[in-house]
Amino acid sequence: MVKKNNILRYRINIKGVVQGVGFRPFIYRLAKENKLYGWVLNSSEGVVIEVEGESENLNLFIKNIKEKAPPMAKIDELSLEEIEPVYRKKFEIKRSVKEKGKYQLISPDVA
Numbered sequence: 001m002v003k004k005n006n007i008l009r010y011r012i013n014i015k016g017v018v019q020g021v022g023f024r025p026f027i028y029r030l031a032k033e034n035k036l037y038g039w040v041l042n043s044s045e046g047v048v049i050e051v052e053g054e055s056e057n058l059n060l061f062i063k064n065i066k067e068k069a070p071p072m073a074k075i076d077e078l079s080l081e082e083i084e085p086v087y088r089k090k091f092e093i094k095r096s097v098k099e100k101g102k103y104q105l106i107s108p109d110v111a
Contacts, residue, residue: 009052016076041094
Protein backbone atom coordinates (compact mmCIF):
# COMPACT_ATOMS: atom_id res chain seq x y z
CA MET A 1 0.00 0.00 0.00
CA VAL A 2 1.20 3.52 -0.83
CA LYS A 3 0.99 5.69 2.29
CA LYS A 4 2.60 8.80 3.74
CA ASN A 5 0.90 10.54 6.63
CA ASN A 6 -2.23 8.49 5.88
CA ILE A 7 -2.46 10.05 2.38
CA LEU A 8 -3.65 7.76 -0.40
CA ARG A 9 -4.27 8.38 -4.11
CA TYR A 10 -6.70 6.51 -6.35
CA ARG A 11 -7.42 6.44 -10.05
CA ILE A 12 -11.14 5.83 -10.45
CA ASN A 13 -12.65 4.89 -13.81
CA ILE A 14 -16.41 5.16 -14.10
CA LYS A 15 -18.41 3.81 -17.03
CA GLY A 16 -22.09 4.31 -17.74
CA VAL A 17 -24.24 7.37 -18.37
CA VAL A 18 -21.82 9.83 -16.77
CA GLN A 19 -21.38 12.51 -19.44
CA GLY A 20 -23.81 15.34 -20.12
CA VAL A 21 -25.51 14.81 -16.74
CA GLY A 22 -23.49 17.13 -14.48
CA PHE A 23 -21.20 14.34 -13.28
CA ARG A 24 -17.88 16.24 -13.34
CA PRO A 25 -19.25 19.23 -11.38
CA PHE A 26 -20.79 16.73 -8.92
CA ILE A 27 -17.38 15.06 -8.47
CA TYR A 28 -15.70 18.46 -8.06
CA ARG A 29 -18.14 19.49 -5.30
CA LEU A 30 -17.84 16.10 -3.59
CA ALA A 31 -14.03 16.30 -3.62
CA LYS A 32 -14.09 19.82 -2.16
CA GLU A 33 -16.55 18.76 0.58
CA ASN A 34 -14.24 15.89 1.53
CA LYS A 35 -11.01 17.95 1.43
CA LEU A 36 -9.59 15.89 -1.44
CA TYR A 37 -7.21 16.93 -4.22
CA GLY A 38 -6.71 15.82 -7.82
CA TRP A 39 -8.77 16.06 -10.98
CA VAL A 40 -11.69 14.69 -13.00
CA LEU A 41 -12.11 14.46 -16.78
CA ASN A 42 -14.33 12.90 -19.43
CA SER A 43 -12.60 10.18 -21.43
CA SER A 44 -13.70 8.16 -24.43
CA GLU A 45 -14.94 5.45 -22.07
CA GLY A 46 -16.56 7.48 -19.29
CA VAL A 47 -15.12 9.56 -16.47
CA VAL A 48 -11.62 9.32 -14.98
CA ILE A 49 -10.83 10.68 -11.53
CA GLU A 50 -7.47 10.91 -9.80
CA VAL A 51 -8.04 11.85 -6.21
CA GLU A 52 -5.95 11.89 -3.05
CA GLY A 53 -6.37 12.61 0.61
CA GLU A 54 -6.89 10.91 3.94
CA SER A 55 -8.27 7.39 3.72
CA GLU A 56 -11.45 8.17 5.69
CA ASN A 57 -12.27 11.06 3.34
CA LEU A 58 -11.57 8.91 0.27
CA ASN A 59 -13.85 6.14 1.54
CA LEU A 60 -16.69 8.63 2.10
CA PHE A 61 -16.05 10.18 -1.34
CA ILE A 62 -16.34 6.78 -3.08
CA LYS A 63 -19.45 5.87 -1.08
CA ASN A 64 -21.10 9.18 -2.01
CA ILE A 65 -20.25 8.78 -5.71
CA LYS A 66 -22.31 5.59 -5.69
CA GLU A 67 -25.12 6.86 -3.46
CA LYS A 68 -25.52 10.53 -4.45
CA ALA A 69 -24.75 10.66 -8.18
CA PRO A 70 -26.82 13.12 -10.25
CA PRO A 71 -30.35 11.82 -10.97
CA MET A 72 -29.74 11.34 -14.71
CA ALA A 73 -26.43 9.50 -14.18
CA LYS A 74 -26.18 5.71 -14.26
CA ILE A 75 -22.98 4.06 -13.07
CA ASP A 76 -22.46 0.71 -14.79
CA GLU A 77 -18.91 0.12 -13.60
CA LEU A 78 -16.59 1.75 -11.09
CA SER A 79 -12.98 0.54 -10.89
CA LEU A 80 -10.44 1.69 -8.36
CA GLU A 81 -6.64 1.55 -8.56
CA GLU A 82 -4.30 2.77 -5.83
CA ILE A 83 -1.47 4.89 -7.26
CA GLU A 84 1.42 6.95 -5.91
CA PRO A 85 0.35 10.22 -4.21
CA VAL A 86 1.57 13.45 -5.83
CA TYR A 87 0.45 15.77 -3.01
CA ARG A 88 -1.58 18.22 -5.09
CA LYS A 89 -3.17 21.16 -3.32
CA LYS A 90 -6.26 21.65 -5.49
CA PHE A 91 -9.00 19.75 -7.29
CA GLU A 92 -9.84 20.64 -10.87
CA ILE A 93 -12.02 19.68 -13.82
CA LYS A 94 -9.73 18.89 -16.74
CA ARG A 95 -10.51 19.03 -20.46
CA SER A 96 -12.00 15.92 -22.04
CA VAL A 97 -9.64 13.35 -23.57
CA LYS A 98 -10.46 11.38 -26.74
CA GLU A 99 -8.87 7.96 -27.07
CA LYS A 100 -8.60 6.39 -30.50
CA GLY A 101 -10.80 3.32 -30.97
CA LYS A 102 -12.84 3.92 -27.81
CA TYR A 103 -16.17 5.64 -27.34
CA GLN A 104 -18.65 6.62 -24.66
CA LEU A 105 -22.40 6.84 -25.12
CA ILE A 106 -23.31 10.38 -24.14
CA SER A 107 -26.80 11.37 -23.09
CA PRO A 108 -28.34 14.64 -24.28
CA ASP A 109 -26.84 17.41 -22.14
CA VAL A 110 -29.09 17.94 -19.15
CA ALA A 111 -26.49 19.62 -16.93
